[in-house]
Amino acid sequence: MTAAELPVPGGGTGAATATPSLARRTAAVFARNKLALAGTVVLAGLLALCFLGPLFHPTDQVHTDLARANLAPGTGGHLLGTTDLGYDMLGRLMYGGRTSLEVGLAAGLLATLFGTVYGAVAGYFGGWLDAAMMRITDAALAIPALFLLVVVAAIVTPSKPVLILVIASVAWLSPARLIRGEALALRSRDYVHAMRLMGGGGGRAVFRHIVPNALGTVVVNATFQIADAILYVAYLSFLGLSIPPPAADWGSMLSAGITYTQVGHWWLIFPPGIAIVLVVAAFNFIGDGLRDAFDVRLRKD
């Protein structure tokens, strides 16, 4: 959809006024959603904590220090205490957050990218190709994602690239189905017919018309995909299938902390747990805000 000049309803003078661009209108609607704004602030805060925090609070997250293990928050200069191996908990939260956010973002975006192209191709071309591609999607959706993830993660030694590929390999199914539905509707639009009459091919239709016009759906879905990917990283790590130590992520930190539930070491559980909740909630709030902003039917004005 391109920006267009619209008649001003009930214009007293009858003079035509230029409307704001799509991006500006979308941003305006998004900005009116308080939860979405809060989500953006929280996400920005977490990103700053994980990627800029170590500049102000440098810690050794590679070598253990058993002499300083299990210190309570506030003791020995450790604001959030230390872990059972003597790592500074605040530093570990930053260090682990990098892995969770990097893998979550990369896996979510990769899944959205592949799913979008896959769904757009299936929806645009239709016929037997659509039927075959969608049956593959249906079959893959029938297998529980967590089961697949656990099996694959148990076979290969997890690393950041491996985790990204493994999570993306099960996460692309949902955007593929969603974009395929959009493509089915878009392919019968006049501008697509016109492009065909002028000799445009399938590739041009998919990449220049279908995908750009489904961008709103893609962006909204991407935020949910990222949130889900971060949760999947946490699931896998919680089950012991994370990147080998001394690497850490919030899921593996939570898993290690659970061991100390009975001895009251709450500082090993709450920080990574709350961080996971906050980042997932933030992406969901942002996704909901973007959906409202992109969806004309939901616009309040």
Next chain:
Amino acid sequence: MGSRSTRIRTPLTAVGAALLALAVLAGCAVKTGKVTDVGATGGTRVEGGTAVMALPPAATPNWIFPIAAPGYLASYNSAIQNLLFLPLYTPEPKGDALTMDSPRNLARQPRYSDGNKTVTITLKPGYEWSDGEPVTARDVAFWFDLIKHNKKEWAGYSPGLLPDDVERFDVIGERTFRLRLSRAYNPAWFTANELQNFTALPAHAWNPHDESPKAVFARLVQHAERLSQFATDPLWKTVDGPWTLAKWNTSGQVTLVPNKKYRGPDKPHLDRVVLKPFTTSESEFNVLRAGGVDYGYIPPSVMERSDTFEELGYRIDPWEGWAITYLVLNFHHPVAGPMLRQGYLRQALQHLIDQESISRVIWHGSADPTLGPVPASLLDRDPYPYDPAAAKRLLARHGWRAPAGDRDGVLRCARAGTGPGECGKDIARGQELRLELLTQSGSTETSNTMQEIKSSFGRAGVALDIRQQTLNTVLGTTVPCKSTEPVCSAWQVGFFGTQGSWYFPVNPSGEQLFATGAPSNMGNWSDPETDWLIKATEFSDDPGALRDYGHRVAAQLPVLWTPNPAYQVSVIRNDLRGIDQNPTLTLAPQDWYFVRKGGRENWPAS
């Protein structure tokens, strides 16, 4: 990644639910009440009652026949079998050592003669099978015939040992038999490691038609494979032990009741003992907190709050195993093998393992340093204590250098060759000092131990890449191999010792562990001097033989010693008494009894 329709659409609710879940996980759950009013001591002893004991996580008893088929050699199987069918000799702790002189023994102490080539054994009088028939020497001969003619099907068979080392078995009386051995053996070793296998089996009930040993063995194994019929099959009803079987579920839950015909000195006091299986330690822990087991276990991390369980009416008692724990080194690995074969390098690596701190901090005091291949009491000192500076010196003296411009980088061999001050045979110039460790997953303590070792190695310039897999995968990978076999390239260093890597036979000699080609010599260690010393422990009755073997292997480091954890940190109801946690993992629930409030314990010693 799943349908969006299941997403919780009110995000605040989702956040609230997640925080609530965290709060519950963090221990804000409802507190359970006391299980007993009786303290850890005192109380009046009572007869009867049912005790529920938790089996180790994922342990499912599945074999009742006292001759174990391969794959059924688990300690919980043999512990149950020994309660039904008495072994002739049972290990009994005496001080720091184990002896085979137990009042539970079915036989009197063996008499060695003819220069230790003949053993004469007499069964104690008065023992009967549960159908009233006496237990005789023919019942032991029946057991021996079964293993002699079916040794390949017996999981305990090791070539050259039982039954190969017994040339003749003669029944010379109703309760007496004589063994003619293939050569003279050390009596202490033979009694502890060979005679402990001897068991009397009811020949009159299991072989009434005098079938051949092969035919009767096949028939008995057929019955032993029918797990669902263990409790009802008449074959397993004829027992001579203190207990008889009441139930055996396919899920592995076993219920035992006293054998009324038992004639031994340790008659059961309880009415019933239930051995309860659990899939994970977490599920066991939850049932324990709810008061569902009388004798269970907790993770070592919870020892710090043992007062919580003491308030609930339990006592904490770590169950120390007769075991050692170590990192196995694969000397046949094509890349790591040449490095691991260098004695100075193994010494340096051992100097980098801080066993004291790991035992105290990571295992919360429930582990003890391993010093060598025999119990620590037989070794007077640690030849390679934690000393990072000594480790760095050893490596530097043998030509290992950090890369130029990176003092903290991984060491590389700067002086290849076999001369003094050089890296050693088959190590190329420029080779990195990098090892990969395949370790079992599922234990926070094990994972933390490996992280600590990695960190310590890293400070000295030794890279250790950790790969975690399930215990079964680790056990299936870390097997003895030839350097040309693909499996030998699959691992460099292995660890499977969350509950101890190796449980000794009663005499902790190394014929199965460090002898060349031994079945449990996973790292393919081969040292003629070690082999000679192991043979000396088997053949010579010199009490110094075991000590010499221990010192030699402790100095040679065929493995890297790590802290030896307790078998489990037991949690026992205060009113359940008489529990003696045998380090060889045998059970004796016939000694257990309950007490009730008031009075003092007053029970004749059994």
